[in-house]
Amino acid sequence: MSNPVTIDAPEGVPFIDITREFDAPVAAVFEAHRQPDLVRQWMGPRDLAMDIKEWDFTSGGSWRYVHTAPDGQGYEFNGVFHVVRENEFAIQTFEFGGYPDVVAIESIAFEDLGDGRSRVRIHSTYPSLESRDGMVASGMDQGLTQGYERLDALVA
Amino acid sequence: MVDSLADERLDRAFLALADPVRRRIVARLSRGPATVNELAAPFDISKQAVSKHIQVLEHAGLVTRSRDAQRRPVHLDAATLEALTAWIDRYRLIHEQSFRALDAVLAAQASTVTNQQDPQDPNQQDTDQEAGS
Numbered sequence: 001m002s003n004p005v006t007i008d009a010p011e012g013v014p015f016i017d018i019t020r021e022f023d024a025p026v027a028a029v030f031e032a033h034r035q036p037d038l039v040r041q042w043m044g045p046r047d048l049a050m051d052i053k054e055w056d057f058t059s060g061g062s063w064r065y066v067h068t069a070p071d072g073q074g075y076e077f078n079g080v081f082h083v084v085r086e087n088e089f090a091i092q093t094f095e096f097g098g099y100p101d102v103v104a105i106e107s108i109a110f111e112d113l114g115d116g117r118s119r120v121r122i123h124s125t126y127p128s129l130e131s132r133d134g135m136v137a138s139g140m141d142q143g144l145t146q147g148y149e150r151l152d153a154l155v156a
Numbered sequence: 157m158v159d160s161l162a163d164e165r166l167d168r169a170f171l172a173l174a175d176p177v178r179r180r181i182v183a184r185l186s187r188g189p190a191t192v193n194e195l196a197a198p199f200d201i202s203k204q205a206v207s208k209h210i211q212v213l214e215h216a217g218l219v220t221r222s223r224d225a226q227r228r229p230v231h232l233d234a235a236t237l238e239a240l241t242a243w244i245d246r247y248r249l250i251h252e253q254s255f256r257a258l259d260a261v262l263a264a265q266a267s268t269v270t271n272q273q274d275p276q277d278p279n280q281q282d283t284d285q286e287a288g289s
Contacts, residue, residue: 005255007248020255024262032261042257045250130174 014126019119026110026118030087033057033108048075059083063092079103087112094124102131165217169236172216177201178209182232185219189229 006019022029032038036055044050048067055063064078076097084090087110094104104126111119126132173179181195196206210230213219217236221228 002252002256002259005248005251007251009247018251020251022255022259022262024259024266028262028265029258031265032258038261038265042254042261044254046253046257130176133170134174 009132012129014129014132016122016124016126016132018122018124021113021117021119023117025116026087026112029118029120030110033090033110034084054078057081057084057090059085099131099134102127102134104132165236168216169218172212172218175209175212177206178213181206181209181213182218182237185230185232189222189231191227191229195230 003021003023006017008017009015010017032042034057036052039055040050040052044067048069051066051068053064053066055061055065057063059081061084062078062080064076067075067077069075078095078097079093082091082093082105089110090108092106092108094106095102104124106122106124109119109121109123111121113119124132173182177199180198184190184195184198192203192207192210195210196203199206210219210221214221218233220231220233222231
């Protein structure tokens with residue numbers, strides 16, 4: 001049995017809250033976020049290859065990676081780690097290359113639950129409801145750029 | 157993977173709903189069909205602009221317009237909307253996948269630590285290489 005993930009995208013506010021527990025000590029979970037070699041093994045959709053260009057999980061460090069779909073299309077994501085406190089807390093910015101200048105701020109709390117268990121709590125803040133829904137949708141769905149082009153053509 | 161046609165339709169629907177006016181139109185239509193005039197009434201924008209919004213919703217498959225009646229009321233297409241409400245489920249699915257992969261990484265790390273007493277363990281290499289591609 002895997003631990004359930006709780007995802008809440010509340011109405012009327014541009015937030016997303018994600019909570020998940022792990023049957024592993026908080027230090028191990030923190031390491032899995034810190035080491036790019038480990039990050040590459042778990043972050044993002046399974047069918048996309050993750051090429052980490054930069055990953056400096058320290059206060060003031062930056063990160064950048066490209067997700068490549070089976071059709072060869074690449075999706076670039078980038079941001080900076082505003083603060084990183086070992087085994088405890090981090091704040092990062094998050095920007096999707098296909099949706100430039102729309103930057104989400106994400107805090108990640110690493111919580112020690114004792115008995116070798118831990119919890120991760122992610123709170124994402126988007127600039128607007130539209131960008132939250134748009135970026136979340138774009139994070140999952142390929143072809144958003146094309147979608148925008150079609151929409152632009154339609155409403156022009 | 158979801159087939160690309162369905163994906164495209166979903167993209168269009170999301171984009172159509174990225175606009176507050178169109179969301180309000182959809183909200184109004186969820187209570188029943190309405191004419192363009194009725195839909196335009198609560199807004200400070202021209203009937204033409206509202207027509208354009210309805211066109212976008214129509215193109216996204218979110219609404220349809222009856223051909224028979226003279227007033228051509230706009231109807232909500234419940235099926236598309238239903239498909240759309242699944243976006244949070246898809247977002248959830250991706251995180252579910254990631255976190256399960258993280259579980260596997262953590263388990264591999266834990267066994268690597270345990271195996272450090274036994275550097276000959278052949279599984280150690282394998283678990284380290286277990287990258288999701």
